[in-house]
Amino acid sequence: xxxxxxxxxxxxxxxxxxxxxxxxxxxxxxxxxxxxxxxxxxxxxxxxxxxxxxxxxxxxxxxxxxxxxxxxxxxxxxxxxxxxxxxxxxxxxxxxxxxxxxxxxxxxxxxxxxxxxxxxxxxxxxxxxxxxxxxxxxxxxxxxxxxxxxxxxxxxxxxxxxxxxxxxxxxxxxxxxxxxxxxxxxxxxxxxxxxxxxxxxxxxxxxxxxxxxxxxxxxxxxxxxxxxxxxxxxxxxxxxxxxxxxxxxxxxxxxxxxxxxxxxxxxxxxxxxxxxxxxxxxxxxxxxxxxxxxxxxxxxxxxxxxxxxxxxxxxxxxxxxxxxxxxxxxxxxxxxxxxxxxxxxxxxxxxxxxxxxxxxxxxxxxxxxxxxxxxxxxxxxxxxxxxxxxxxxxxxxxxxxxxxxxxxxxxxxxxxxxxxxxxxxxxxxxxxxxxxxxxxxxxxxxxxxxxxxxxxxxxxxxxxxxxx
Ligand SMILES: [Fe+2]
Numbered sequence: 185x186x187x188x189x190x191x192x193x194x195x196x197x198x199x200x201x202x203x204x205x206x207x208x209x210x211x212x213x214x215x216x217x218x219x220x221x222x223x224x225x226x227x228x229x230x231x232x233x234x235x236x237x238x239x240x241x242x243x244x245x246x247x248x249x250x251x252x253x254x255x256x257x258x259x260x261x262x263x264x265x266x267x268x269x270x271x272x273x274x275x276x277x278x279x280x281x282x283x284x285x286x287x288x289x290x291x292x293x294x295x296x297x298x299x300x301x302x303x304x305x306x307x308x309x310x311x312x313x314x315x316x317x318x319x320x321x322x323x324x325x326x327x328x329x330x331x332x333x334x335x336x337x338x339x340x341x342x343x344x345x346x347x348x349x350x351x352x353x354x355x356x357x358x359x360x361x362x363x364x365x366x367x368x369x370x371x372x373x374x375x376x377x378x379x380x381x382x383x384x385x386x387x388x389x390x391x392x393x394x395x396x397x398x399x400x401x402x403x404x405x406x407x408x409x410x411x412x413x414x415x416x417x418x419x420x421x422x423x424x425x426x427x428x429x430x431x432x433x434x435x436x437x438x439x440x441x442x443x444x445x446x447x448x449x450x451x452x453x454x455x456x457x458x459x460x461x462x463x464x465x466x467x468x469x470x471x472x473x474x475x476x477x478x479x480x481x482x483x484x485x486x487x488x489x490x491x492x493x494x495x496x497x498x499x500x501x502x503x504x505x506x507x508x509x510x511x512x513x514x515x516x517x518x519x520x521x522x523x524x525x526x527x528x529x530x531x532x533x534x535x536x537x538x539x540x541x542x543x544x545x546x547x548x549x550x551x552x553x554x555x556x557x558x559x560x561x562x563x564x565x566x567x568x569x570x571x572x573x574x575x576x577x578x579x580x581x582x583x584x585x586x587x588x589x590x591x592x593x594x595x596x597x598x599x600x601x602x603x604x605x606x607x608x609x610x611x612x613x614x615x616x617x618x619x620x621x622x623x624x625x626x627x628x629x630x631x632x633x634x635x636x637x638x639x640x641x642x643x644x645x646x647x648x649x650x651x652x
Contacts, residue, residue, distance in 0.1 A: 232644020251312035271341035274308030313357035314646035353381035409474035467491035472535035487511035507531035
């Protein structure tokens with residue numbers, strides 16, 4: 185069935201502004217409150233799950249939705265909006281049939297016969313999670329799958345790539361681009377050994393290095409981190425277990441007895457080069473950045489005490505334990521000692537830095553601030569200053585929720601925070617979608633421009649900035 189546009193459902197992820205939209209729209213010269221800075225030129229992009237056809241509305245999981253990109257292009261103080269589905273193979277098959285073909289992760293064991301045609305992919309590459317921009321190429325990403333190439337500014341889908349046949353493993357939604365070397369580091373995790381694989385793609389887009397990474401059992405490894413010298417792997421205890429799922433349990437579960445450790449490997453290292461460091465048990469979904477500092481490797485990420493991702497993350501009674509806080513690990517490669525600590529009291533995720541300085545030491549981390557009462561909901565944005573150990577924030581106001589905010593450097597930027605934070609915000613009371621621009625040097629002042637989008641922009645996953 186196709187979800188209705190009425191955006192009311194008993195499924196949390198199909199209700200209100202989590203509900204998908206069915207139309208692809210364009211709007212030029214968006215109405216603005218305030219002023220769009222003239223030194224902002226490029227594309228603000230946000231991708232998220234937007235199911236076109238659903239097998240079973242009650243069982244639908246937000247990870248199952250077809251990717252849809254919402255884009256705002258800035259040039260000369262003006263802004264244009266556009267949204268497009270990512271036209272993946274699975275999406276096109278379902279559009280041609282006019283109904284569902286793929287059942288979704290919560291319906292794998294449903295006895296309804298498969299509709300997947302012979303020769304079609306057994307799993308849908310959803311391209312719904314995040315972006316990478318590397319070698320002048322925009323990729324829409326989905327971690328069990330291959331990257332999907334999408335062109336700018338029209339958001340036309342070119343298709344999935346396996347890097348001339350050299351990519352042999354799933355490709356994380358969170359590869360890291362070191363803009364100094366031009367290299368893109370990536371990894372993937374799997375149910376079957378090798379449970380983790382890692383690759384480096386050079387500045388010209390050629391995959392030049394791959395290695396398996398040995399861990400004891402498969403885990404949900406959504407993100408990793410990269411410094412100038414090392415790549416860091418997070419063997420944390422959200423375990424993947426197909427047999428547990430077949431026995432009626434969750435495929436993903438938080439198993440604290442698995443422990444938590446961080447693997448540190450030189451950028452062009454092999455499996456045997458990985459040094460593992462035990463750390464306090466917790467849960468990390470997203471890292472912010474990592475860097476080398478003397479004998480130490482420093483990692484900053486959003487970390488929570490536990491995770492209920494197995495239960496779709498909807499239990500509202502333990503949000504304080506499942507919502508992350510900005511956290512730091514300092515791994516001394518000489519002594520083997522690890523120092524770790526919480527950096528900020530605010531509950532946050534979608535941690536970001538100025539992408540031009542990723543893999544190098546950064547002073548500022550930006551993140552979306554969690555609403556303490558409603559799962560999967562962000563009602564503000566924060567900036568953490570490592571030099572001052574200070575958290576600044578801007579809250580969107582009552583009944584207003586946002587998502588990932590990205591840093592966009594201004595033209596001619598000098599300082600690390602010379603630029604803007606951009607995000608979509610939904611005014612739920614008035615059912616209006618907005619795009620906010622904040623001065624990254626003064627986020628507490630609130631938006632310097634609020635763009636009024638004449639269409640509904642549903643909540644989504646990750647965002648990106650691609651400069652002109
Ligand atoms: Fe993510």
